[in-house]
Amino acid sequence: MRLLGTVVTLVALVVVVSGCLGxxxxxxxxxxxxxxxxxxxxxxxxxxxxxxxxxxxxxxxxxxxxxxxxxxxxxxxxxxxxxxxxxxxxxxxxxxxxxxxxxxxxxxxxxxxxxxxxxxxxxxxxxxxxxxxxxxxxxxxxxxxxxxxxxxxxxxxxxxxxxxxxxxxxxxxxxxxxxxxxxxxxxxxxxxxxxxxxxxWETAFDPAHTQDLPFFPENGTPKDLPTMWQEGSFLYLETEDFQAVKLPYADERFGMYLFLPRKQDGLGAFLGKLSESALEDWIAAMEKRQGEIFLPRFRxxxxxxxxxxxxxxxxxxxxxxxxxxxxxxxxxxxxxxxxxxxxxxxxxxxxxxxxxxxxxxxxxxxxxTAVPLPGERFTMRVDHPFFLIIRDERDGNVLFAGAIENPEGS
Incomplete structure (x- = not known):
């Protein structure tokens, strides 16, 4: 799977912190x-x-x-x-x-x-x-x-x-x-x-519920990965093309958003529709739903x-x-x-x-050049390529973004 990074956190051309900015x-x-x-x-x-x-x-x-x-x-x-x-x-x-x-x-x-x-x-x-x-x-x-x-x-x-x-x-x-x-x-x-x-996480995944489950890359052989499970109330969105869920962190300023295409080979089509404005529209459309999520533990x-x-x-x-x-x-x-x-x-x-x-x-x-010297219960099983972002909810900055095609278990 492909991963992106946002900004979280991320790292550019020159930089070291030296004290607080006024x-x-x-x-x-x-x-x-x-x-x-x-x-x-x-x-x-x-x-x-x-x-x-x-x-x-x-x-x-x-x-x-x-x-x-x-x-x-x-x-x-x-x-x-x-x-x-x-x-x-x-x-x-x-x-x-x-x-x-x-x-x-x-x-x-x-x-x-x-x-x-x-x-x-x-x-x-x-x-x-x-x-x-x-x-x-x-x-x-x-x-x-x-x-x-x-x-x-x-x-x-x-x-x-x-x-x-x-x-x-x-x-x-x-x-x-x-x-x-x-x-x-x-x-x-x-x-x-x-x-x-x-x-x-705001609510940690219970390790007792983690089990090896198959993950299906777009190209390649399915592999068993340690897969976490959690149920509860989440901000959630589903369309004919994908499911999306927000996993909040303990500091509510930050959250991870997962976007799972409906089709196993649908990541390319999803990325084709992805834009800054579309992302904001999808996030704005999310609503609280009861459900469960299966997510690989990966590095x-x-x-x-x-x-x-x-x-x-x-x-x-x-x-x-x-x-x-x-x-x-x-x-x-x-x-x-x-x-x-x-x-x-x-x-x-x-x-x-x-x-x-x-x-x-x-x-x-x-x-x-010259050097001088509330809806229906849902199930979201993340078992094929998906997209994610880590977002600063206060300013909307995408800290990290990723298209994950083939995660490795850890």
């Missing part, structure tokens, strides 16, 4: 721009999941929020057509660069929260190469609006990559051990975002370099060594132009009787 930054965004930002990022994440699944199949799980935060940090240093393309691909074309910056600050602030039932945080960091004359205004803006921790390091030092990976490991609580295995010789900046979510990991898919979605110039305009980051010349050389995303999801743990990391490497 409330003044959060208060400056209007409700309208806040909604536009949320809808744009959600739509970007859903399009990303759909396109990845259509191209590759299998499990696709990612954090739209993480990727968007990371890319918006890059876009903050972009200018002209490069910035326009990036904002358009991210679903933020209707916002000014100033609004994108302030809404990013709002999102970073809202994603750092903790309660008795849920732990959620995002962290951003940038690792700049020694000797590169980055504009201080750019670096300071990332620290102020993205809470990014900035450090200047020697990219030729063998200890640099282990240090970056150690940061990733710490911020994801060990669920994602590494993000980098090498740095290109012409790399000048690494941007990182790590997003982490751990939530207990999924996902890793992709996103360059090609982002280019296909319209983000072309920033990856082009000769057309990219990142002149808001540092002075450039025709013989030494900065560009985005790689965007990599890693994510982790585990669903069990107690709740959910999910994390994501996005790395963005900036390189340079």
């Amino acid at each position: 409330g003044s930054l959060l208060a400056t965004g209007t409700t309208s721009s806040s909604q536009t930002f949320t809808e744009g990022v959600n739509d970007f994440g859903l399009r990303l999941v759909k396109t990845l699944w259509e191209q590759e199949g299998g499990n696709v799980f990612l954090s739209p929020t993480s990727i968007a935060l990371c890319l918006s940090m890059v876009a903050h240093g972009a200018r002209g057509e490069t910035q326009r393309e990036m904002h358009e691909t991210l679903g933020l074309a209707a916002l000014t660069p100033e609004e994108v910056k302030r809404q990013s600050a709002r999102l970073v602030e809202t994603l750092n929260t903790a309660s008795s039932g849920v732990t959620l945080y995002t962290a951003n960091a940038l690792w700049a190469r020694e000797g590169i004359p980055f504009y201080q205004t750019y670096l300071e803006d990332l620290k102020t609006y993205y809470r990014a921790e900035a450090e200047t390091v020697d990219f030729t030092d063998p200890a640099t990559i282990p240090r970056i990976n150690q940061w990733v490991r710490e911020k994801t609580r060990g669920t994602i051990p590494t993000i980098l295995d090498r740095l290109p010789e012409n790399a000048i900046l690494v941007l990182l975002n790590a997003t982490y979510f751990k939530g207990k 999924v990991t996902f890793e992709r370099v996103l360059n090609d898919i982002l280019i296909a979605l319209g983000m072309e110039n920033v990856f082009n060594p000769f057309r990219a305009d990142l002149s808001g980051m540092l002075p450039v010349s025709p013989s030494a132009n900065a560009y985005l050389s790689e965007v990599k995303h890693k994510s982790f999801l585990e669903v069990n009787e107690e709740g959910t743990e999910a994390s994501a990391v996005t790395s963005g490497i900036i390189a340079i």
